[in-house]
Amino acid sequence: MSTSPAPHDTDTPLALLGGLSIREFLRDYWQQKPLLIRGAFADFETPLEADELAGLACEDGIEARLVEEHGPDKAWQVSHGPFDDATFARLDAKDDSQWSLLVQAVDHYVPDVAALFEPFTFLPRWRLDDIMISYAPTGGSVGPHLDNYDVFLLQAQGQRHWQLGGMHGDDAEIIDGIDLRILKHFEVTPGEDWVLEPGDMLYVPPRLAHHGVSQSDDCMTISVGFRAPSADEVVTSYADYLGASLPESLRYRDQGMAPVANAGELDDASLERVRELLLSTLDNPAQLAQWFGRYMTQPKYLEQLAAREPALKTHELVEYLEDEGVLVRSLGSRFAFRHGENDTSTLFVDGDGVPAPPALAEALASSERLTAVLLDYTTADLDRKAVVSLLTALVNRGSLILECDLQDEEDEEEDDA
Ligand code: SIN
Ligand code: CO
Numbered sequence: 001m002s003t004s005p006a007p008h009d010t011d012t013p014l015a016l017l018g019g020l021s022i023r024e025f026l027r028d029y030w031q032q033k034p035l036l037i038r039g040a041f042a043d044f045e046t047p048l049e050a051d052e053l054a055g056l057a058c059e060d061g062i063e064a065r066l067v068e069e070h071g072p073d074k075a076w077q078v079s080h081g082p083f084d085d086a087t088f089a090r091l092d093a094k095d096d097s098q099w100s101l102l103v104q105a106v107d108h109y110v111p112d113v114a115a116l117f118e119p120f121t122f123l124p125r126w127r128l129d130d131i132m133i134s135y136a137p138t139g140g141s142v143g144p145h146l147d148n149y150d151v152f153l154l155q156a157q158g159q160r161h162w163q164l165g166g167m168h169g170d171d172a173e174i175i176d177g178i179d180l181r182i183l184k185h186f187e188v189t190p191g192e193d194w195v196l197e198p199g200d201m202l203y204v205p206p207r208l209a210h211h212g213v214s215q216s217d218d219c220m221t222i223s224v225g226f227r228a229p230s231a232d233e234v235v236t237s238y239a240d241y242l243g244a245s246l247p248e249s250l251r252y253r254d255q256g257m258a259p260v261a262n263a264g265e266l267d268d269a270s271l272e273r274v275r276e277l278l279l280s281t282l283d284n285p286a287q288l289a290q291w292f293g294r295y296m297t298q299p300k301y302l303e304q305l306a307a308r309e310p311a312l313k314t315h316e317l318v319e320y321l322e323d324e325g326v327l328v329r330s331l332g333s334r335f336a337f338r339h340g341e342n343d344t345s346t347l348f349v350d351g352d353g354v355p356a357p358p359a360l361a362e363a364l365a366s367s368e369r370l371t372a373v374l375l376d377y378t379t380a381d382l383d384r385k386a387v388v389s390l391l392t393a394l395v396n397r398g399s400l401i402l403e404c405d406l407q408d409e410e411d412e413e414e415d416d417a
Contacts, residue, residue: 008122016040016201022122030123031150034164034210035203036194044199046156046220047112050135053220054088056103057081061303063105066091067142067180069098076143078179097137100214105300107131108332113222120152120224125365126296126336126348129227136160136214136221144186144211146172151204152224155196158216162202164192165209172207183209229295241291242281252277289338293348297334304332305350306398308405317392318375326403327370327391333399337361343379347390349399356390357382370400 010022017025018037029035057064064081071077079087081103091099107114113131120128129149133156134142146168153162165186173184186209195215196202204210206228212221229237252274260267299305321327329335336348339358347356347364356364360377363370374391378384394400 010122015042016119026122029203029205031205033205034192034208036196037201037203039199040201041154041199044154044156046198047116048106048110048133048156048220050157050218050220052110053103053106053133053135054083054101056106056109057083057101058085061301062103062109063301065102065104065179067100067102067140069139069141069143070096074178076175076178076180076182096139097217098139098141100134100136100140100142102132102134102142104132105130105332106133108301108304111331114331116154116222117224123226124336126334127226127228129225130300132223132225134219134221134223136219137217138214138219140219141211141213142180143175143182144209145181145183146207146209147181147204147225148206148230149228150206150226153196153202153204153210153212154222154224155198155200156220156222157198158214158219159195159197160212160219160221161195161215162193162210162212163188164204165189165211167205168207168209172209186211237295238282238288238291241294242284242287245287246281250277250281290346290353293336293338293346294351294353297336297348298351299332299334301332302351305330308396308398308401311396312392312402314388314392317395318388320402320404321372321375324372327374327395327400328403328406329364329370330399330401335365335399337365342381344381349394350397354390355382357387360387360390364394364400 008022013019013021016037018035018040020029020035025035056062057066058081060082062081064083066079066081066083066087068077068079069075071079083101107117107130113133116131117125117128144163144165163186165183165188168183175182175184188211194200194202202210254270254273257269333350334348337345337356337358338348339345339361343358344355345358345361346353347361349364357377357379360374360382363374363377375384375387378387382390391400395402
């Protein structure tokens with residue numbers, strides 16, 4: 001039984017991709033070249049108002065930045081939130097309006113923003129970094145820059161003038177001493193110069209120079225950003241993970257070596273031995289999968305993973321689900337699965353990996369509704385008791401939430417307001 005959502009129709013032209021099919025977009029544009037998409041989202045309405053975005057930027061624990069082209073101390077000054085009314089009063093009183101407010105991971109706080117990712121699920125969910133939203137009055141921008149990530153820049157409200165430059169390598173000249181990757185030289189590629197209206201979208205591949213300047217006093221741009229680990233991060237993190245399980249006795253060996261010509265020399269044969277030890281240790285596909293799933297599901301903000309208080313008991317979870325209760329994935333939580341052998345999969349959640357029945361792993365990572373049916377996703381090795389304790393553990397660590405708890409939280413927020 002498959003619990004997967006309906007597969008995408010990969011060959012139908014989509015408005016989301018400017019009339020390209022998913023297959024064509026992935027073949028010709030993804031990670032390669034930019035794509036301007038007029039009317040990607042028909043009749044688009046912003047899921048968040050500018051003052052709500054400013055409100056988020058004032059909250060503790062939410063990553064927010066203010067970029068001022070002419071800051072109080074220097075050009076392209078970046079300040080970090082949380083901000084307060086005084087910050088916005090100072091901006092209002094400024095002579096120029098060349099500033100931008102950027103709020104990261106709005107998808108962690110606003111369900112309607114999280115839902116914007118659904119049309120992009122032809123890409124792996126675990127590649128998503130976050131959905132960032134910017135606000136800028138007329139003239140505001142973050143300067144011509146490049147990112148290491150793929151991004152879909154969706155115009156939410158107002159207008160933004162986008163200009164694209166070329167692809168840059170590691171030798172791109174970046175302005176020193178500021179907190180942004182702003183390019184010293186930015187040359188617009190002829191023809192790659194557009195004003196985006198609400199619902200228009202621009203796909204920008206990694207390391208392509210881009211510059212977007214607000215053309216209206218209410219400009220809001222939504223960045224659906226995808227992360228890709230660097231080789232440095234992959235090597236360091238995998239070596240750490242693997243190292244923890246390697247026995248002390250597995251070592252460099254030179255049994256049967258030829259007599260050395262010069263005791264001071266590091267010869268080819270010794271290098272070949274250490275290379276063989278390194279590569280044969282690293283080349284372990286099963287361990288690699290266990291590490292990669294954990295690595296790619298690490299939460300963006302570990303501190304946002306909040307344990308449930310009071311802890312739920314297994315029988316309470318069963319009663320809740322059997323009484324038509326629904327579980328939801330915590331907005332900031334990352335889930336993925338990998339099917340293994342012997343009817344067991346690994347469910348990766350927020351940096352951990354646990355064995356799970358295949359249907360359960362798929363449902364938890366991808367299904368829209370998580371209901372009592374989960375309790376039936378058992379295998380010979382992982383019976384109902386194991387499934388109940390897995391689900392209860394996920395609720396208690398904060399990766400899954402009882403829908404009724406969410407309702408209670410909303411009611412409390414309304415009472416506080
Ligand atoms: C912005 O929204 O102002 C900048 C987004 C980006 O360039 O990545
Ligand atoms: Co950018």
